[in-house]
Amino acid sequence: MEGNGPSGFGGNILGGRDGDEAWQLPAQSRVQLALKGDMEGSLFSKHHVWLVIQPERGTSVERRYSDFVYLLDALTKRYPFRLLPSLPPKRIQLQGRYLAADDLFLERRRKGLERALTALTSHPVIKHDGLLATFLNEQTDLTLYRKAHPFDLSEESHTRTLSPSDLSKLPQDLDSRLTLLRQRIAPLVEHWTRITTTLDRLAHRRLNQSKEYEAFKESLEAAVRVEREQGAEAYKQRMVEQTEREVLATARVAGEVGETEGASARRKLETVVEEVKRHREIYVNLRDLFARQTTLGIDNVDKLRKRVETNTSKLSILRTASPRPPTFDADADRLTSLIDADQRSIDQLLRRRDFVRWCVWEEVGWAFRCTSLLSLALKGYAADETAYAKRLAEQWGALAEAVGADAAVM
Template structure:
């Protein structure tokens, strides 16, 4: 509005029409109304909502010279605006397209998809046969590499929505910094990804997604969801195992719509432990003997930590919004001062020098107040990108850890090992009883005849010792596999709580960045008020000067 060339009084009037005094933000629709009123004012038309309605079919175009040269401040890296030219040509972005095959420019044609990678059949993860597992020093070295060269995922809204009428859905542009890839995904694609990862990695810290919503979603909700999806994807990229899963890599790199891609590949939902059995004998020796105590301690304090972080997120979000509102109020105050300068530029006393000095002082004060507004606005943006998102990231991590521990409790409640042990003991007892009663040949012949009549299918009620022996052998084999699986789960839990513990280092970085931003803002505000101080002290203040 400043580059429109309109007088400050007119700009202040437009602001008061469009935005209520208690508001610190405007919506996209209110922004359009403000630009329409600017155009009407430039054409010397009456600036009012009533006149806007009358001319809604033939509104003039606002003239805003030099708009492209304005620095609007640092944009949020997680919500950058992408031009349509950055979208891959084969993505269906335009609404109302009558193309029967919006992907017809793609190199992938129907069943001509390349065969699915073999590693999609099962999640290839950290091998238990690698030297890292058998060497504690190698394990520690690998842990130190977890947070190096992390990929950064940026997510933004696609230019337009897809669908028809009330059933339009929002597309998201997902960009991988390290891989230099850009794909378009829907919210349902993120949900599907988390669902499959939950089956493949049941005992990993899985990041949580922003919630679903029924009905139309407003801009505030969509912005929050966008930030939540960004936290979700970057949490996957920080995880030492999940970030290397081929399904995650395909999510970030496959150029076609994910729903179409899923129809042409076979994705296994077997958990990660299926391909790791049997395990090396030395694996159990690397699990800390006090692991259960560590898990119990984490389980005991995590719910309270989650609540504390939720409270801190809420408080810091309110602080950020108050800073934003203060910046908006300073802008209004600056506009009012500029309008007052125009209003009182000519005193009723001829050749009144002091009133002219005051009028010029209004403009200078308004300029400095407007500068303070920009500083506070930058502080609010930095807080939203920084401390608020960092607190949410750590809150999400704690919540994911709490959910992992709950899944562990449910798994233990199933008691598979205990059931197999009881079943083996019962069958062994029956076998001993049967062998003791099989002293005579007649009894053995009768047992053989009964087994032949029964087809040898079920052990229950059988009198054939071989059937019991086969069942016991199968149960013992399964029991050994379940015991090895339990060791693998314990090793995985140890790796996960180690990963969580290393994330604590980010807390220090979070507060260091926050304090640095506060110092920067305070110094900028101090410099602004200091430069204004001699100006206000030189304003005429002698009563005799206003004769």
């Protein structure tokens, strides 16, 4: 999108692209997930149930992980050349053990499923899909609903007809631009994976630090309680009380600092960490889109053309044969039917080729527009860290003032 996309975010790839919408996307409306109580099901097939909540609609439905798998598989069949999210794993292996019910693992799965659904409900095409609407709103068990109401999973290219205007928007050097992007995807995924890991560690380090401050506070208070036990006046000088007051003031501020650290860490995990993970997934989803284009975008046009050429040659020889064979009419009709059928298939596959190229190009544009959401996240991150630093300065400043005031009295 010329004039809209910054050069660091695909501007050189999208240069010259027409677009009516502003580059910056508004904040996305998030679909929320909550774990519904304990695991359900029989002894050998227990599973978690997730509440899928749409806050703006005030609705919720119950879904299993397998329902999410079905949704993504079905949407991949319908929209193989669209930007689709991936799901978090059903379980992970750690030191020879499979984790599927660990609290931290479930929380990460919850957030991963939230990001996937939010990506689907924000996509300009997929958000209107009837299957997605059913997943989000149908109160019936999805497996039972599918059996009673089978979904049509025909590929989008079979029902979507492109106009000459649509095709005219494709750049002449489309292949070279996409090749350039393909070359960058792997290092982009690698760098943003490292960034998300680092930011997540920083947030958890701050969360752990809040617990250390709480432990620090409790130890300081416990020490003063021991010093103030009955009978301590027999060996403790009166002036020690001044130190005790300062220790308690430090304990109080340590508790306040711990609360500030914890609140900041939790907000960071819910905001910028999630947004950076979402940003990383844009490139992961582009990588997967290109992989699907490679495997699912192939066709047999060349083979069909060769067969049409062969059958056309046979028909020409048959028509010029003298005398004509007794089966001339039947043979001519058969060859003509084969040629017509193959030509229709060629025309259909060529339209699909055009659609695949057009669709992938549209999705590249959408992917880079989605990167604009990182700008909102970073602005919020800067504001939060500024407020966090200011609050810490106020708390430690209050302690310095309290200790200094007591010292002055002495």
